[in-house]
Amino acid sequence: MNRLQAVHALGQSIWVDFISRELLASGGLRRLIEDDAVTGLTSNPAIFEKAIGAGGDYDAALRTLVAAGTREPATLFEHLAIDDIRAAADEFRKVYDQTRAADGYVSLEVSPRLANDAAGTIAQARRLWAEVRRDNLMIKVPGTAAGVEAVRTLIGEGINVNVTLLFSREAYRAVAEAYVDGVETWTQRNGSAANIASVASFFVSRIDAAMDAELQGRIDAGDPASARLQKLLGSVAIANARLAYQDSKAIFTTPRWQQLAQQSRARPQRLLWASTGTKNPAFRDTLYVEELIGPDTVNTVPPATLDAFRDHGEARSRLQQAIGEAQAVFDEIDALQLPFASIVERLVVDGVQLFVDADDKLLAAVTRKRDAAGV
Known part of the structure; x- marks a missing residue:
């Protein structure tokens, strides 16, 4: 059992945050499934831009x-x-069947330009769901206010959803409640919800990058609380995720959910840890995998971090540890009047814009390749 398989044995699913035609054609994805117990895949406009824009793997298909x-x-x-x-x-179909629709999912994102358009998101999600025609597809929807509305509708129609760009516990709780509402709607109309699945993608490293910049700026300016600020460096994202996991356990143990799950055989929406490659070179490169291993969760891992964890990661369940310390981090954030709420609000806006920018680059790359096709 290698380190990635050991994580799977601890109850967490490892998904790969990457897709390319080369990964599929070379058998690389199949090896990740068979050798490393990778049980799902996520994609986004930035990933597709890198895959399609570089090399010639897509040129023949484009010409056709x-x-x-x-x-x-x-x-x-x-x-x-x-x-x-x-x-x-199709590569993950065996995982999907063996786990009885609990795992084995692949995510495709709606256009980031629809992030604040609930009706547009719903329409595009329905169309993509119909065109892909795979039971183990998840449609990625951003966790904006419009996205929450879309999640409620799509789950109510039996469309699997990966809710992305979640940074705050408040945003996560809104998404989880929308999932429960959607399952209730589906169950009232159709009975069993055993084949409906959803994950809530809770971002990690971007929070530390933003909060540490705020903390370091105050330290460098000679803030009287510099010693207390120093202790918070590199601690906020993991504390935030651990507390969100406690929120998840609370939501999916309520009498309302338990009755619904018993009636419909619905599964809880799992938390998925996203943005788990470290951005600070001073941090251990496997930090956000190691610290967030816990049952009934997912970690979607970029290839470099996947390789690093396979090589030297420590597979130990830590997600439910140090909850008191996690709460103390946020008590200190409040006491020091740090702008955590405004920072995570900005991260959502910035995250949408990053995907729009990647989409622009992606469409420009496709245009160049189309024009070079000579057809």
């Missing part, structure tokens, strides 16, 4: 699409992405 009369860059991309997502979902 262009020759058939498709020229709109967004439509070309969607064809390419759906082919990859279907292929990845």
